[in-house]
Amino acid sequence: MEKTTDKNSYTLLFAIGMVLVVGSILAFAASGFKDKIDENKRIEKQLNILYAMGVNDNEGSDMSFVSKDIVESEFKKYITKQFIIQGEKVSEDNKAYLLDLKKEHALAKDANHQRRLPMLIGEKDGKTFYIAPIRGKGLWDAIWGYVALDKNMVVLGAFFDHKGETPGLGANINQRFFMDDFIGEHLFDEANNFKGINVSKSNADPKNIDKKDNEVDAIAGATITGDGVSAMIKSELRLYLPYFKNLKN
Amino acid sequence: MGLLSKKDARLILDPLADNNPITIQVLGICSALAITAELEASIVMSISVLFVLGVGNVIISLMRNMIPSKIRIIVQLIVVATLVIIVDLVLKAYAYELSKTLSVFVGLIITNCIIMGRFEAFALANKPWQSFLDGIGNALGYGVILIIIGFFRELLGSGTLLGFKVLGDPIEKTGVYAFGYENNGFMLLSPMALIVVGIIIWIQRSRNKDLLEEELVGHCDI
Numbered sequence: 143m144e145k146t147t148d149k150n151s152y153t154l155l156f157a158i159g160m161v162l163v164v165g166s167i168l169a170f171a172a173s174g175f176k177d178k179i180d181e182n183k184r185i186e187k188q189l190n191i192l193y194a195m196g197v198n199d200n201e202g203s204d205m206s207f208v209s210k211d212i213v214e215s216e217f218k219k220y221i222t223k224q225f226i227i228q229g230e231k232v233s234e235d236n237k238a239y240l241l242d243l244k245k246e247h248a249l250a251k252d253a254n255h256q257r258r259l260p261m262l263i264g265e266k267d268g269k270t271f272y273i274a275p276i277r278g279k280g281l282w283d284a285i286w287g288y289v290a291l292d293k294n295m296v297v298l299g300a301f302f303d304h305k306g307e308t309p310g311l312g313a314n315i316n317q318r319f320f321m322d323d324f325i326g327e328h329l330f331d332e333a334n335n336f337k338g339i340n341v342s343k344s345n346a347d348p349k350n351i352d353k354k355d356n357e358v359d360a361i362a363g364a365t366i367t368g369d370g371v372s373a374m375i376k377s378e379l380r381l382y383l384p385y386f387k388n389l390k391n
Numbered sequence: 392m393g394l395l396s397k398k399d400a401r402l403i404l405d406p407l408a409d410n411n412p413i414t415i416q417v418l419g420i421c422s423a424l425a426i427t428a429e430l431e432a433s434i435v436m437s438i439s440v441l442f443v444l445g446v447g448n449v450i451i452s453l454m455r456n457m458i459p460s461k462i463r464i465i466v467q468l469i470v471v472a473t474l475v476i477i478v479d480l481v482l483k484a485y486a487y488e489l490s491k492t493l494s495v496f497v498g499l500i501i502t503n504c505i506i507m508g509r510f511e512a513f514a515l516a517n518k519p520w521q522s523f524l525d526g527i528g529n530a531l532g533y534g535v536i537l538i539i540i541g542f543f544r545e546l547l548g549s550g551t552l553l554g555f556k557v558l559g560d561p562i563e564k565t566g567v568y569a570f571g572y573e574n575n576g577f578m579l580l581s582p583m584a585l586i587v588v589g590i591i592i593w594i595q596r597s598r599n600k601d602l603l604e605e606e607l608v609g610h611c612d613i
Contacts, residue, residue, distance in 0.1 A: 153459035160466060164473050171480050178484040186487065306494055310428025310545065311579060348562055363428070363579040 185210060187239055188217040194288035194301040195220065195264040195271040205318045221273075223263040227385055229256045238262060243277040243286065259381055264290065271298055272389075274382055278374025281366040282306045285315065285374060289324070293389050295379070297339070300324040302371060312367030323350045323358040329379060331356055336383060338376030341368035395524070402524040406532035412505045413536040414592045415602060419505040423537055424584040426496065430553050433541030436496050437534030441527065443474050444506050448526030450474075451514035458515070467510040468501070475500050505533055540587045548578030 146152055189207040192198065197220055199206035208216055224238035238260040250257040264271035272293065277286040283305035290299040300321050307313040314320055324339060331337045337356040343365065345357040360368040395403070412418045426432045450470050451458075458466050479497050482490035500506070509529050514522040545551055550558035550568075559566015561574055577583050596602045 147457065147459045148461070149459075153461050156457070156459050157462055157465075160469060164469055168473060168476060171477055175480045175484040179480070182483065182487040306498075308428065309426050309432035310549070362576045 184240065185213055188213050190301045190303065191239060191262060191264075191273055191275075191288050192216055192220060194273055194299045195266060195290045196299050197264075197266065200318070203318065220264050220266055221262050222265045225261045225263070227259040227261055227382070230384075232261075232385070239275065241275070243275060244284070247277065257381065259385075261382070261385065269298070272386070274379060276374050276378035278370050278378065280304050280307045280315075280370040281312050281364075282308070285367065285370055287371075287374070289375070289379065291329075291379075291386075293386065295329045295382075295386055297324045297327045297329070304367070307367050308364070310363075311361065312364040314361050314364065315367060315371060320358075320361060326353040327358060328354050328356060329375075336380060338372065338379065341372045343368075399521065399524055402521060403528035403531070406525075406528040407535060408532075408595075409599065409602065411532045411536065411595075412508070412529050413533055413588065414595050416508070418508050419503050419533055420585075420588070422496075422499045422503055423533075423540060423588060424581045425499065427537055427540040427584050428544050428548065428579050430538065430541040430545045432496075433537040434534075436499070437530070437537050439478075439496050439500055440503060440505070440533055441530040442478065443471060443500050444509060444526040444530040445523055446526075447471055447474055447506060448509055448514040448522040449519045451510045452517060452519040452522035455515050455517075463515065464507070464511070467507055470510070471501050471506055505529055536588070536591060539591060540584055543587055544578045544584060547575050548583075550574045 147156075189210070192213065193207055197208060197216060199208055207213075221239075223234060224236050225232050226235045226238050226241065239262055241258060241260040243260075246257055246259075249255045260275050262273040262275075264273055270293065271290040273288055273290045275286070275288050277284060279285065285302065285304040285307065287300060287302035289297060292298055302315045302321055304313060304315060307315065327339050329336060329338060332354065340357045341360045342357040343360045345355060345359060347355065347357065348359045350358055406412055409415065413420065413423055422436060426436050447470055451467060454466075475497050479490060479494075509526055513525045517525070542552070545553075546557070550556060550561055556566075558572070559568045561568050575583075
């Protein structure tokens with residue numbers, strides 16, 4: 143005799159029931175945790191931005207963000223202005239750091255859309271930091287970062303992160319040995335052409351003494367992620383060139 | 392093992408050695424190759440699989456008399472996927488840093504054939520408690536191998552363990568690097584993980600001749 147569980151009708155009902163149950167559990171969980179997760183993401187952005195401008199708890203070669211309890215007040219203290227740049231128009235917006243770059247990238251595919259660029263101004267120890275959030279593609283998924291520049295577009299600090307690069311290889315772009323190399327690097331070459339910073343496997347400068355070579359040392363086994371970082375820096379920061387040009391005039 | 396009967400204890404101990412999911416059944420190879428460039432990642436992955444396999448086995452076992460056999464594979468996939476998504480959401484809400492470390496593993500856990508393999512081969516036919524032990528045992532067996540591979544790959548490939556520079560600094564030429572030692576960058580790439588697995592299988596089979604097959608049978612890994 144056929145078992146009940148082998149019947150087509152039972153199979154169909156079971157499938158429908160399972161989809162309904164699992165679907166509601168997941169929908170319920172996702173909406174229940176949404177606020178909390180969004181808040182975590184917002185705090186993370188503030189931590190990353192502060193990190194890029196050198197506000198962190200790094201000790202020796204350890205890497206550490208400022209404490210989460212004080213991030214809100216530190217962010218208010220150091221980030222003095224936030225702008226959204228759209229073409230010629232520069233408007234102040236104190237939520238500029240929350241601008242979704244993924245959406246901006248998608249919108250930018252439409253030729254009529256002028257891309258909006260977030261720009262954060264930080265002040266620390268009498269120095270002004272121009273912090274640009276950037277986003278690009280790694281090997282598996284998105285990579286992004288925050289680059290703090292001075293008004294000549296020399297890097298004062300950088301923070302990179304990724305969604306799903308290979309652990310031990312590409313995932314190391316968020317480690318200090320990689321990020322610290324960017325400090326002091328020039329985005330322009332000697333002839334004043336915009337070059338970006340190349341993550342290079344052949345720069346023969348592993349200690350990164352030459353800061354004007356537009357190159358930092360790559361991570362072994364992470365070629366595509368490294369190329370992604372180079373491409374991201376070049377294509378995203380290039381968009382800020384008019385802004386920095388205006389700054390000088 | 393006063394707590395467990397002899398039979399139950401075997402459920403945990405067998406997969407650790409003579410019936411190891413990686414070295415004997417050759418399951419879960421993909422993740423063993425993909426994420427073992429660092430010891431820490433190996434440990435995190437082992438713990439994640441431990442949780443998903445333990446809980447998943449119990450859920451499948453509880454539902455074993457209800458699941459229609461025609462769609463059982465899909466049902467198993469849904470159980471794994473749901474578990475993994477819920478864990479991911481909870482971590483994102485309450486342990487954000489940890490969730491970031493884990494994010495890359497989420498997809499890999501769902502496709503890990505050990506999990507599907509144990510659901511199919513054990514949980515569908517056994518009671519929840521035995522299924523739980525079987526899940527834990529297999530996850531531990533998987534974890535042990537992952538950690539061994541991660542240990543050697545990180546040590547020989549990067550000269551570090553859990554991020555600590557145990558062999559000295561390759562750029563400043565301290566520690567063993569002072570004597571001309573170089574990191575083997577090849578260890579960081581997946582082929583070396585396969586070779587390390589091969590060496591473990593070799594050692595294991597040469598110590599225990601019972602494990603040798605009389606003739607090789609083709610095997611398909613997801």
